[in-house]
Amino acid sequence: MRLLLFSLKRxxxxxxxxxxxxxxxxxxxxxxxGDPLYILLSPYAKQEDIQAEKVRLGLDKPLxxxxxxxxxxxxxxxxxxxxxxxxxxxxxxxxxxPATLEVTMLALVLATIIGIPLGVQSAVKKDSSxxxxxxxxxxxxxxxxIFLVGVILVYFVxxxxxxxxxxxxxxxxxxxxxxxxxxxxxxxxxxxHNWTAFRSSAWYIMLPVFTxxxxxxxxxxxxxxxxxxxxxxxxxxRTANAFGLPRQTVIYKDTLxxxxxxxxxxxxLILGWSLGGEVLxxxxxxxxxxxxxxxxxILNTDFAPVQGFVLxxxxxxxxxxxxxxxxxxxxxxxxxx
Amino acid sequence: xxxxxxxxxxxxxxxxxxxxxxxxEFYLLRRNPLTMIGLVIIVIVILLxxxxxxxxxxxPLDVAPAVRLQGPSTQHWMGTDDxxxxxxxxxxxxxxxxxxxxxxxxxxxxxxxxxxxAAAGFMRGGTDEVTMRLLDIVQAFPAFxxxxxxxxxxxxxxxxxxxxxxxIMIPVFARLTRSExxxxxxxxxxxxxxxxxxxxxxxxxxxxxxNCMTPILVQYGLSMSYAFLDAAALSFIGLGVHPPQAxxxxxxxxxxxxxxxxxxxxxxxxxxxxxxxxxxxNLIADGFRDVFDPKLRN
Amino acid sequence: MxxxxxxxxxxxxxxxxxxxxxxxxxGISFDVQRGEALGLVGESGSGKTVTGMSVxxxxxxxxxxxxxxxVFKGTSLVTMPEDQARSLRGGKITMIFQNPRTSLNPVxxxxxxxxxxxxxxxxxxxxQTQERRFEMLEKVGIGDSIRFSKNYPxxxxxxxxxxxxxxxxxxxxxxxIIADEPTTGLDVTIQRQITELLGEMxxxxxxxxxxxxxxxxxxxxxxxxxxxxxxxxLMEIATTKDLFSRPRHPYTIGLLKxxxxxxxxxxxxxxxxxxxxxxxxxxxxPFHPRCQFAEEICRQQEPALQEIEEGHxxxxxxxxxxx
Numbered sequence: 001m002r003l004l005l006f007s008l009k010r011x012x013x014x015x016x017x018x019x020x021x022x023x024x025x026x027x028x029x030x031x032x033x034g035d036p037l038y039i040l041l042s043p044y045a046k047q048e049d050i051q052a053e054k055v056r057l058g059l060d061k062p063l064x065x066x067x068x069x070x071x072x073x074x075x076x077x078x079x080x081x082x083x084x085x086x087x088x089x090x091x092x093x094x095x096x097x098p099a100t101l102e103v104t105m106l107a108l109v110l111a112t113i114i115g116i117p118l119g120v121q122s123a124v125k126k127d128s129s130x131x132x133x134x135x136x137x138x139x140x141x142x143x144x145x146i147f148l149v150g151v152i153l154v155y156f157v158x159x160x161x162x163x164x165x166x167x168x169x170x171x172x173x174x175x176x177x178x179x180x181x182x183x184x185x186x187x188x189x190x191x192x193h194n195w196t197a198f199r200s201s202a203w204y205i206m207l208p209v210f211t212x213x214x215x216x217x218x219x220x221x222x223x224x225x226x227x228x229x230x231x232x233x234x235x236x237x238r239t240a241n242a243f244g245l246p247r248q249t250v251i252y253k254d255t256l257x258x259x260x261x262x263x264x265x266x267x268x269l270i271l272g273w274s275l276g277g278e279v280l281x282x283x284x285x286x287x288x289x290x291x292x293x294x295x296x297x298i299l300n301t302d303f304a305p306v307q308g309f310v311l312x313x314x315x316x317x318x319x320x321x322x323x324x325x326x327x328x329x330x331x332x333x334x335x336x337x
Numbered sequence: 338x339x340x341x342x343x344x345x346x347x348x349x350x351x352x353x354x355x356x357x358x359x360x361x362e363f364y365l366l367r368r369n370p371l372t373m374i375g376l377v378i379i380v381i382v383i384l385l386x387x388x389x390x391x392x393x394x395x396x397p398l399d400v401a402p403a404v405r406l407q408g409p410s411t412q413h414w415m416g417t418d419d420x421x422x423x424x425x426x427x428x429x430x431x432x433x434x435x436x437x438x439x440x441x442x443x444x445x446x447x448x449x450x451x452x453x454x455a456a457a458g459f460m461r462g463g464t465d466e467v468t469m470r471l472l473d474i475v476q477a478f479p480a481f482x483x484x485x486x487x488x489x490x491x492x493x494x495x496x497x498x499x500x501x502x503x504x505i506m507i508p509v510f511a512r513l514t515r516s517e518x519x520x521x522x523x524x525x526x527x528x529x530x531x532x533x534x535x536x537x538x539x540x541x542x543x544x545x546x547x548n549c550m551t552p553i554l555v556q557y558g559l560s561m562s563y564a565f566l567d568a569a570a571l572s573f574i575g576l577g578v579h580p581p582q583a584x585x586x587x588x589x590x591x592x593x594x595x596x597x598x599x600x601x602x603x604x605x606x607x608x609x610x611x612x613x614x615x616x617x618x619n620l621i622a623d624g625f626r627d628v629f630d631p632k633l634r635n
Numbered sequence: 636m637x638x639x640x641x642x643x644x645x646x647x648x649x650x651x652x653x654x655x656x657x658x659x660x661x662g663i664s665f666d667v668q669r670g671e672a673l674g675l676v677g678e679s680g681s682g683k684t685v686t687g688m689s690v691x692x693x694x695x696x697x698x699x700x701x702x703x704x705x706v707f708k709g710t711s712l713v714t715m716p717e718d719q720a721r722s723l724r725g726g727k728i729t730m731i732f733q734n735p736r737t738s739l740n741p742v743x744x745x746x747x748x749x750x751x752x753x754x755x756x757x758x759x760x761x762x763q764t765q766e767r768r769f770e771m772l773e774k775v776g777i778g779d780s781i782r783f784s785k786n787y788p789x790x791x792x793x794x795x796x797x798x799x800x801x802x803x804x805x806x807x808x809x810x811x812i813i814a815d816e817p818t819t820g821l822d823v824t825i826q827r828q829i830t831e832l833l834g835e836m837x838x839x840x841x842x843x844x845x846x847x848x849x850x851x852x853x854x855x856x857x858x859x860x861x862x863x864x865x866x867x868x869l870m871e872i873a874t875t876k877d878l879f880s881r882p883r884h885p886y887t888i889g890l891l892k893x894x895x896x897x898x899x900x901x902x903x904x905x906x907x908x909x910x911x912x913x914x915x916x917x918x919x920x921p922f923h924p925r926c927q928f929a930e931e932i933c934r935q936q937e938p939a940l941q942e943i944e945e946g947h948x949x950x951x952x953x954x955x956x957x958x
Binding site: 277 | 470473474478479480481482483485487489490562565570573574575586592593596597601604608611612615619620623
């Protein structure tokens with residue numbers, strides 16, 4: 001019950017942050033040097049359209065009025081119009097959201113399932129060969145740019161070894177996508193027992209997920225390892241050992257339980273950082289997600305979608321951080337609500 | 338009471354004082370092989386970048402359609418791209434570009450961030466609150482995506498990348514400095530210094546900042562890696578340095594289309610140099626952290 | 636009759652760090668008789684905590700027992716295999732640490748933490764364990780043991796945490812309890828309570844105790860014999876009565892002079908100088924730089940423990956002249 005009240009409190013605190021985000025995106029288009037018209041409209045727009053847009057955005061009015069209009073539009077879900085696709089930005093983003101979600105979620109799950117145990121192992125067997133392996137993998141994961149990893153994977157796994165499909169979409173061209181329930185191809189094909197679609201989507205999503213996962217793996221492993229090492233040196237772990245509790249118990253109930261707390265906090269940050277990485281993955285694999293959409297818009301000098309994309313991802317990030325915060329509060333008894 | 342001898346207190350002074358205190362730690366750093374490898378890598382890369390015009394066998398912008406899309410050979414150690422330009426020369430010049438972008442961006446971010454953080458931590462009250470809220474808002478955005486949005490607005494190009502990358506790194510330096518200053522305040526020697534007649538400026542630059550220098554320097558090293566990654570990523574998606582100018586990310590981008598037909602060298606070599614450079618900075622930053630972070634010491 | 640529960644012989648514990656070798660304990664030998672309360676006294680850095688931890692074999696890298704032995708009821712603890720040692724810890728030999736708040740797992744309830752120790756060593760059912768826990772909590776003066784068991788360590792005071800640790804330490808009726816500065820960091824009034832409680836509990840289960848502390852006042856009241864440590868070596872061993880009335884080692888004498896006392900009408904005189912760093916102990920007698928009686932031989936040769944009276948051992952070349 002108190003957790004609920006706390007959640008409400010935190011949700012209300014979101015509002016100023018969200019407002020702040022809207023101010024920043026507003027500033028980016030309307031205040032910073034650069035003609036907002038140029039930014040928000042395609043250079044091929046016709047004179048009448050430019051005039052109409054000018055009025056619609058209230059560009060002849062004072063700034064705070066412009067912001068008011070902007071905010072009002074936002075609250076109605078209006079993120080502007082994309083000239084490239086001839087559709088409202090909101091609709092474009094909505095359509096592409098599941099593709100992004102699918103890769104990001106799978107990558108996170110994979111990275112956690114592999115990363116945390118490896119991090120634990122690395123700390124418990126410090127300075128052993130497995131520890132060195134994990135540390136090398138960590139450093140490699142942090143040093144290799146995501147887009148490079150994607151490119152390398154495409155070259156070897158697809159081109160040389162023929163173990164992956166060409167980086168051209170979510171599903172093979174001759175396989176119709178599954179019926180849309182969630183928009184997540186894997187989930188939808190499972191729900192509709194469409195095994196062909198499932199196999200094909202899994203086949204196509206494999207490399208993008210590995211790429212993003214590899215990038216997330218490094219920080220997860222390293223944070224788990226460092227956290228474990230720190231907790232292993234605490235007084236209470238010493239006590240647990242001093243009272244003769246079995247090694248496994250001490251590792252899991254004393255060390256890991258406490259070491260995972262900072263890892264949970266970091267997951268939020270890692271996810272935020274992967275939202276950026278996801279953009280790069282989508283570009284490398286021509287994955288039809290929001291990130292690719294934004295980048296293609298940039299290349300076509302269609303900028304309204306980009307601002308919409310920035311706003312939406314920031315909002316998602318803020319919500320993710322809230323969820324992580326709440327999760328942490330629920331798990332750590334020391335946090336008083 | 339003796340007069341306190343004053344040098345004009347400055348950031349530079351803080352850094353010098355910090356270095357003098359850590360003789361033993363520097364000795365430790367020298368003994369760590371990985372840190373030394375990192376240092377060697379960085380030195381080599383910097384030299385390559387600085388002397389690129391001298392070393393490069395060809396002009397990086399010279400188009401030579403006759404030799405386009407050739408793999409590595411004795412005349413072109415890293416092959417040629419689809420315009421016939423020598424990849425090796427381009428990689429060398431790209432190193433220059435990326436190094437200067439990263440150094441400028443991180444230095445800018447550090448100077449602004451440390452100043453903001455010190456001001457917030459030292460003066461507290463309204464300054465602190467406002468600064469923190471502003472930082473909160475900037476950090477509410479996923480960093481790279483904010484950089485994308487800003488770069489779109491400011492127009493692509495090298496200076497935009499520097500400003501944009503610097504901007505997204507400011508909050509980290511600010512928060513770090515602020516928390517260090519806050520814990521320095523708690524240790525109470527500001528009161529002592531004040532009793533002895535030190536000015537605010539002196540307190541901040543001569544007493545407090547030298548102690549914070551270590552985490553700030555560690556962060557500087559770490560941020561260099563991020564700067565390379567972000568700058569290259571921005572160029573990779575077309576927001577950065579314009580072709581035909583050579584830059585790691587945009588070179589990888591140019592080569593992507595040819596991977597599927599087996600022409601790997603256009604993306605591979607810039608990627609390789611980039612990865613090695615970032616690795617060098619990571620090793621150094623890790624080494625620094627292992628030595629200076631009290632929590633991880635045995 | 637020899638009723639020695641624990642015998643420490645020429646124990647040396649060194650820490651191998653990048654700064655060099657820290658000789659935390661450099662050759663100490665003493666016995667602990669069954670049923671007695673032995674005080675292990677010394678300043679910070681004397682090696683007393685390390686000694687206590689070595690009995691339980693919980694010294695971690697970079698520390699190592701480089702030589703010597705610790706024999707518990709005839710069995711060597713130093714060469715004992717790990718799983719055997721683990722079954723001793725918390726069962727027959729237990730330890731109480733200082734800073735009880737940080738010595739308890741912050742994410743488990745106090746009840747859980749006590750229970751699992753008991754179940755590990757006795758294998759009793761959950762219900763039996765719970766009953767035993769309530770019984771013990773009441774004995775240490777916890778009023779509402781049900782509520783207390785559901786609390787987390789950060790929710791209760793330091794004194795209460797220490798009571799919980801005491802329960803953990805005696806719930807399996809150990810033969811030897813090692814208490815490492817159990818009252819340091821607690822409020823002064825609570826300190827007294829805990830000290831008394833510990834003594835009371837110990838006597839109830841007839842356990843032997845090693846009390847590690849720097850507080851001479853506490854050992855005066857609770858211990859039968861006292862061992863004085865300095866810089867990793869033993870300076871003096873005597874019964875409490877003998878130590879306080881007839882101290883023979885310059886260090887002990889200096890220590891006693893430096894604390895305020897009600898039975899002696901003198902101003903306290905602090906000991907000059909500092910405790911040496913474990914990396915660079917002075918040659919010969921470790922105390923010689925601070926000793927007013929020091930002579931050439933003190934600078935060169937490490938003094939051995941000599942029995943100058945029955946049960947009274949001193950490590951000093953000049954013990955005849957001193958005191």
